[in-house]
Amino acid sequence: MTLILLTAIFALAPPGEVRAYDTPGDRGEAITIEWQLSQDDAVLDGYEIYRSEDGVDFQKVGFLGRGRTNYEDETDDDKTYFYKVAAVSNTARTLSEPTPQVISSPQWINRTKINIFIAMFLFGGFILYFIYHARKGKELFIRKIAGLQAVDDAVGRATEMGKPILYSLGLGYVEDIATIASLNILSEVAKKCAKYDTQLICPNNRPIVYTVAREIVKEAYTEVGRPDAFDPDSVYFLTDSQFAYAAGVSGIMVREKPATNFLIGYFYAESLILAETGASTGAIQIAGTDSLAQLPFFITACDYTLIGEELYAASAYISREPLLLGAIKGEDWGKLIIGTVLIAASIVGIFTKFPILDFFR
Amino acid sequence: MKRTFPLILVFIFGIIGIITFIIPHPIVQNLDESIRNDILKILVAFALVLGLGSLLKVHMDKIKRKRENWKYSWILIISFLVSSIIGLFGGVEGAGPLRTSIGSFHFDIQTLYENIFMPLGATMFALLAFYMASASYRAFRARSYEATLLLITAFIIMIGIIPLGEKISPHLPSFAQWIMTVPNVAGQRGILLGVALGIIATSLKIILGIERSWLGGGE
Numbered sequence: 001m002t003l004i005l006l007t008a009i010f011a012l013a014p015p016g017e018v019r020a021y022d023t024p025g026d027r028g029e030a031i032t033i034e035w036q037l038s039q040d041d042a043v044l045d046g047y048e049i050y051r052s053e054d055g056v057d058f059q060k061v062g063f064l065g066r067g068r069t070n071y072e073d074e075t076d077d078d079k080t081y082f083y084k085v086a087a088v089s090n091t092a093r094t095l096s097e098p099t100p101q102v103i104s105s106p107q108w109i110n111r112t113k114i115n116i117f118i119a120m121f122l123f124g125g126f127i128l129y130f131i132y133h134a135r136k137g138k139e140l141f142i143r144k145i146a147g148l149q150a151v152d153d154a155v156g157r158a159t160e161m162g163k164p165i166l167y168s169l170g171l172g173y174v175e176d177i178a179t180i181a182s183l184n185i186l187s188e189v190a191k192k193c194a195k196y197d198t199q200l201i202c203p204n205n206r207p208i209v210y211t212v213a214r215e216i217v218k219e220a221y222t223e224v225g226r227p228d229a230f231d232p233d234s235v236y237f238l239t240d241s242q243f244a245y246a247a248g249v250s251g252i253m254v255r256e257k258p259a260t261n262f263l264i265g266y267f268y269a270e271s272l273i274l275a276e277t278g279a280s281t282g283a284i285q286i287a288g289t290d291s292l293a294q295l296p297f298f299i300t301a302c303d304y305t306l307i308g309e310e311l312y313a314a315s316a317y318i319s320r321e322p323l324l325l326g327a328i329k330g331e332d333w334g335k336l337i338i339g340t341v342l343i344a345a346s347i348v349g350i351f352t353k354f355p356i357l358d359f360f361r
Numbered sequence: 362m363k364r365t366f367p368l369i370l371v372f373i374f375g376i377i378g379i380i381t382f383i384i385p386h387p388i389v390q391n392l393d394e395s396i397r398n399d400i401l402k403i404l405v406a407f408a409l410v411l412g413l414g415s416l417l418k419v420h421m422d423k424i425k426r427k428r429e430n431w432k433y434s435w436i437l438i439i440s441f442l443v444s445s446i447i448g449l450f451g452g453v454e455g456a457g458p459l460r461t462s463i464g465s466f467h468f469d470i471q472t473l474y475e476n477i478f479m480p481l482g483a484t485m486f487a488l489l490a491f492y493m494a495s496a497s498y499r500a501f502r503a504r505s506y507e508a509t510l511l512l513i514t515a516f517i518i519m520i521g522i523i524p525l526g527e528k529i530s531p532h533l534p535s536f537a538q539w540i541m542t543v544p545n546v547a548g549q550r551g552i553l554l555g556v557a558l559g560i561i562a563t564s565l566k567i568i569l570g571i572e573r574s575w576l577g578g579g580e
Contacts (some may be wrong), residue, residue: 027385106386117383123558124565131571159539175401177560180567184574210415216575236419237412241478243485253550255430273486276492279499290556292549308552312559315574323571331562338554 004024012087012094013039013199015047020083020099025113028077033095034070036080038087041066048086048093050072055082055098063088068359075104115360134326142325147304148317154284155192158259160344165189168249168274170265171186171242174208177312178290182265183209183216184315185288188260190220194229201252203238205245210237240344246270257281263298264288264311275301288314368570375568417441444473514540 015035023030032047033049046065050058051073062071075081081102086095135139158165167186172179186202190307193200202217204210214235221230240332250273253261261278263271263285271287271294278285278303287298288306306314309331348356374396381393420434427445448470450459464469501512520526521537566572 025385027387070506108384108386110383110385115431120561123561127562127565135496177563180575181563184572187574204412207412208404208405210412211408212575214415219576233415233419233422236415237466239417243482244478246487247481269486272489272492272496273485276496290552290559292552295552297496300496309555309559312556312563315572317576324566327536327566331558334558334562335555338558 012089012092014094014096015087016083016085016096018082018085018099019097020102022104025107025110028104030148031073031075031081031083031102031104032070033073033083033099034084037067037069038094040087040089043089044192045088045090047071048088050084050086050095051079052082052084052098055101058082058084058098059274077104077106079103092260123330123334125223126333127327128162130330130333131323131326134322134329137322140322140325140329142313142317142328145171145306145310145317147288147306147310148314150284150286150304151189151318154190154260154262154286155189155196155198157284159196161196161259163259164201165193165260165262166199166249166252166255166256166278166283167262168265169204169209169213170267171245171270172204172261172266173206173211174212176266179206179209180265181312181314182288183212185215185262185264185311185318186213187220188315190217191224194221194224194226197226197229199231200234201256201258202235203245203252204236205238205240205242207240210235212326212356242268242270246273249274252325253277254282255281258283261285262287264306264314266291267294267298272301278302292316330348333335364573365578367576368573379568388573391496413441444470447473482507 004234005255006053010150018035019035020031022030035047036045038047046063047068048060049062049064049071051061052058052223053228064071065277073081073083081104083102084095084097100231107210110256130140137360143175146318155165164206167189168181169182169186174180189201192198198225204213214232217235218227218230218232239245252258253274254324258278258281261274261283263274263278266289267274267289271289271291275287275298285302286306287302288311289295289298290308290311295305299307311329312327316328345356345360348354377389377393377396383387384390387490417438423434424438428481428554447459447461447468449457451457451461452459453469454471455461455467460465461470471476497515500508501515502508517533518537518540520529521533521540526533526537563572567575
C-alpha cells in the first residue's frame, strides 16, 4: 500500500504527443523525434530517447536536458524503428507510449531551401534580362567606382616611374569567389601591363591559384599581341603559410619598391601587414576584399578599396564589356528589390502584429 | 576547343554545385564530396609540385643572374633542400630511416616546425600590434568630417569598454555597446547583402560563360 502511494506521489508525467518521422530534406539516415514537454518538466533531469527495431526491445540512444522537445537520431535507411521518450529525474523515470513504426530514407528535394532557390532564380532572371538588353546594344549607366577608375592611373604611374606592379591574390583558395573575382581583375591588369610593357610581380599563396594566375597572365599577354613580353617568372608560388607569405610579400615591397600594389582577394590577419608595408614604401595601393574583418584595415592603409560587391563588379567595369555590365545592372536591381522588401517587412513587423518573419524562414 | 572545353567543364561542375544545394540525396551529395575531397586534393598535389618548381626556378635564376640580394636565395634553396630531405627520409617525428638526432639534439620536422617555423610566424603576427598603431594614427587624424566621426566613435568605444567608462557615465558602456550592435551590424549586413548578390551574379556569369577573364579573356 505504501509503495503504491509513494509511486503515485513521485511518478512523473510522461512527455506528451511523441511522434517520430523521417527527417525532411536530408540525405537519409536520420529520424526526428518530437514530443511535448512533460507536465513535470521543471523538476526533470531531462529526456531519454529509446529506440527499438521490433517494437519490443528498446535501447537508449540519446539524452537531452529539460526544456528540449526534439531529437535527431542517426539510423540506417529502409529499416523499421519504434521510439519511446522517457521523462527522467534522479528518482524516477516515466516512459511514453511507443511511436508507430518509422523508416528513414533520402530525399531528392530539400523543401526548406526552395524559397532561397526561387529567389536565386528570380535574381538570375534579372541578370539575364539585362544581359539580353546589353547584347541588343542598350546603353547602361554604371556608377563610378573610384578604386577601379584608378587602375589606369596606377598602371600608368608604374610605367612612368619604370617600377613594377605587385599583385597579390590573397590567401583564398581557387574556389573562393573573391579569388575568382581577383583572377578576373588580374587578367585586365595584366593586359594593361603588357600594353605598356610594365613589369608585373604576382606572388601566390596557393598552388592551384598560382597555376591559374600564371595561365591568365600568359593569355592576357597573348591577347594584346605581346606573348614575347610575358615573363614566366613574374607569377610564382611563394609559400602556403600565412605569415611566411606576409613576410615574403612585405620583403618584395621593400626590395622592389613597386609603384602600385594591388591587394585583391580574400585576406586574413596579414592584410594590415601588407597594406602598411606598402604604404610605407610610397606605392599607390588598390585593395579589394569581401572579408568584413579586413575591410577597415584596407580602408585605413590603402588609397582605394573595393568594398564587397565592388570587387565582383571590377572585371566588368575595367573591361567595359556590355554583357558583363548588364550583369552588374541586374545585380543593382536585385539589391533594390531586396531593400524594398526589407523596408516594407520592417514597417509591417513594427506597426502590425502580422507574422511577417514567417515568410523568411 | 582550347576555350570551349574549359567552359563546358565549368558549366557542368557549376551546375553540380548548384543542384547539391537543393538535392540532399546521397547520389548527388557523394558526387559533390568526391569532387571536393578527392579530385581537388589530387589537383592540389600536382599544383604543389608545379608551385615549388616555380619557386626554385625563380631563385635559381636570381642566383644565376646575380640579381639584387641574390645571396638570400641560397638561404631559401638550402632551407628547402634540408627540410625536404629531413621530411622525406626522417619522418615527421624522426621515425624514418634518416637519423634526425645527435644525442639530445633533435632536428626532425616536428622539432624544426615547432622551434623555427612557429616562432617566426608568431613574430610576424606580433608585428601586427605596431602596424595597427601606425594605421590607427593615420586613420584617426581628424582631417575630414568622416575621419573626425571615426575618431569620436573609436574614442567612445574604447572608453566605453574599459572600467573608466562607467565611472565617467553609467550610460557610456551601454552606448558603446549600442554602437557595436546597431549601426556597426547594420553597415556590415549591408555589405554582406551586396557580397551575396555579387557572388550569385559572378557565379552565374562564369557558369554561363559570359565572364571569361579567368580564361585570359577573348573569344
